[in-house]
Amino acid sequence: MAKQKTDPNYKVVAENRRARFDYAIESDLECGIMLEGSEVKSLRVGGTNIAESYAAVENGELWLVNSYIAPYVQAKMFKHEERRRRKLLISRKELSVLWNATQRKGMTLVPLVMYFNHRGMAKIKIGIAKGKKNHDKRETQAKRDWSRQKQRLLKDAR
Numbered sequence: 001m002a003k004q005k006t007d008p009n010y011k012v013v014a015e016n017r018r019a020r021f022d023y024a025i026e027s028d029l030e031c032g033i034m035l036e037g038s039e040v041k042s043l044r045v046g047g048t049n050i051a052e053s054y055a056a057v058e059n060g061e062l063w064l065v066n067s068y069i070a071p072y073v074q075a076k077m078f079k080h081e082e083r084r085r086r087k088l089l090i091s092r093k094e095l096s097v098l099w100n101a102t103q104r105k106g107m108t109l110v111p112l113v114m115y116f117n118h119r120g121m122a123k124i125k126i127g128i129a130k131g132k133k134n135h136d137k138r139e140t141q142a143k144r145d146w147s148r149q150k151q152r153l154l155k156d157a158r
Helices: 002-006 037-045 090-105 133-156
Strands: 011-015 023-033 052-056 061-063 084-091 108-116 122-131
Touching: 023 108, 037 108, 052 090, 061 090, 090 108, 090 122
Parallel strands: none
Antiparallel strands: 011 108, 023 084, 023 122, 052 061, 052 108, 061 084, 108 122
16 A cells, blocks of 8 residues: 555545445445546546445446536536446446345445546545444544544653
8 A cells, every 4th residue: 555655646536534434334345437538637637526426236337426527627629527427347246246235235335535546547446335323423423532532641641
């Protein structure tokens, strides 16, 4: 992982920070994204949001729904739709695992991070998640607060 941070091609474009609070992530999976030319250029500039989006398995394909990629200003003729459904690229075996998780186990497919990998290809990390109840969210918040308080106490003790 340290190699990716020093690599000039590796760049995190968008992160869904709320997902880990709202969902219990059981596993994650890296997927490719089918993008148009102006979408890739807009991602490189950094105009995207995946906070309200989700992934869905429909008709034997995986789709990213409701993700926002800002319009690229320099694209005059070949502009893209900002909130179109984008196809995600995974193997058939991985697709069957995702279908089983969503249809049989009642899980949700949540996008976690969109980034360019070390080869400069746009990727998205999808989490297989189960929704948290309010008491679970309060428990997570309490643990986070306690760990911060513990760090402060240890820092003051030195």
